[in-house]
Amino acid sequence: MNIFISPNSFKGTFSSVEATNIIAEGLILANPDFNITKLPIADGGDGTLDVFKFYNEYQVIREKVKNPLGNVINSEYLLIDNGNTAVIEFASSSGLKLIHKNEKNVEVLNSFGTGELILSAINKGVKKIILTLGGSATIDGGSGILKALGVNFIDDDNNQILDGNYIINLKKIDLKNFILNKSDVDFVLLSDVNIPLLGKNGCVEIFGKQKGLKKEKNKIFENYLYNFSQLTNIIFKLDSKRIVGGGAAGGAAAFLKIFFKAEIYSGTNFILNHIKYFNFLKKDSVVITGEGFLDEQSIYGKAPVSLSNYLKDKNIFLIAACGKVDFDVIDKLSKYFDLILPACESTDISFCTKNSRKLLKELSTEIGKILILRSSILNS
Incomplete structure (x- = not known):
């Protein structure tokens, strides 16, 4: 039996590579003769760097950057393709995992640190930057990134906005010192969700609560993003509100696509194509995927559902x-x-987290037993 193990990361517990290994351990307890292939995946969210490490020769570049609160932290990104491509994870410098629950405040949090990583990669002479967008703590439309790259944001009093969320009180955008005016780098944006910038399925409505935004302020933040969109439209004659998938990373996807002349891809599909996933599969294969919490948000482009869509009509269990x-x-x-x-x-989340390795391994052994039974029925 050909079994392919392709989980997403289990946020807060395992990377996708670790989850892959645990599932394999459990399956082997059910049947040591299973033909197992490990193919961990990611969707552009937390843990995507680990997946790129799994499939590529790489160099780790470490930098000191600002976290969403402006505090200096250690972060890193990868160089692949002989140093020609940088892979940068939004979450590693501007992610929810970097702040405490009581620090969630999208009015002050920004993505400046991710911009610092991008600037580092540009200064190293890369030709392409792959930016993964999942796991963000911010709803700043990527303005922090742009600020780090020389874009100035001007308020109602004609003063530069120097910190906090740069789209609040925004009146004008100044591109005079924008570093990409003089740089020729291709950008690829990997999104873990397929949501628009605004509206009932937009980034504020879907992820505002997760990022600490009170529901009564949703409309206010929608207006901040709308204003940023209008100002961007004046400069580039492109409407960020119409960009498919533009709501990823607190709206960063929409604006970075325009400012960077970037392409947005489903993170999962990009990675599956990058590793030529179909080449591994055999007829009547079994694929095991998963993630920490499978819920309604998973349907908006998270790895397991994206993998399901990718394998549609391929006769895969x-x-x-x-x-x-x-x-x-x-x-x-x-x-x-x-x-x-x-x-x-x-229902005790702390119990689930504390025992996560044991529980996932036990579940995998049970799955192995189910697959043995299924095989015997199909072959009878």
Whole structure:
């Protein structure tokens, strides 16, 4: 039996590579003769750098940059393709994982640190930058990144906005010192969600609460992004509000696509194509995917659902092995998988996290037993 293990990261517990290894360990306990291929995936969110490391020769570049609060931290990015391409993870310098729960405040958080990593890569002479957009703490439309690259944001009093969220009180954009005016770098944006910039399915409505925004302020932040969009339209004659997938990373996807002349791709599809995923698969293969929490947000472009869409009509038996599953939306989720199983059914999140390795390994062993039974039925 050919089994391909392709989970996303289990946020807060395992990288996708670690999850792949744990699932393999559990399967082997059910049957040491399983033919297992490890193909971890990512969607442009947390842990995407680990997946690029898994499949590529790479060099790690370490830099001191600012986190979303403006505090200096250690961060890193990768050089691949003989140093011609940089892979930068938004979350490694501007991510939710870098701030405490009580520090969530999108009115002051910005993405400046990610811009510092981009500037470092440009200064090293790369020809292409792949920027993964998932896991962001910010709703600044990527303005922090642009600020780090020389874009100036001017307020109502004709003063530069020097810190905080640069789209608040924004009146004018000055590109005179924009470094990309004199640089020829290709940008690729990898998105983990396919949502628009504005509206009921936009970045504020879908992810505002997760980032600490109170619901009564949603409309205010929509207006900040709308204003930024209008000012951008005046300069570039391009409407960021119409960009498909523009809501990723707190609206950064829409604006960076315009300012960088970038292309936006589904993070999962890009990685699957990058590793030539179809070349590994065999007829009647079993694929095991998963992530930490399979819920309604997963449908908006997270790796397991994106993988399901990628494998559509390929006669693949697809299993989602997850930390937890939101069974309130199981009808929606079941359209994408042949089998959905949670590693932990307890409502005690701390218990699930503390025992996550053991629980995922045990679940994988049970999946192995199910696959043995399925094989015997199919061959009878």
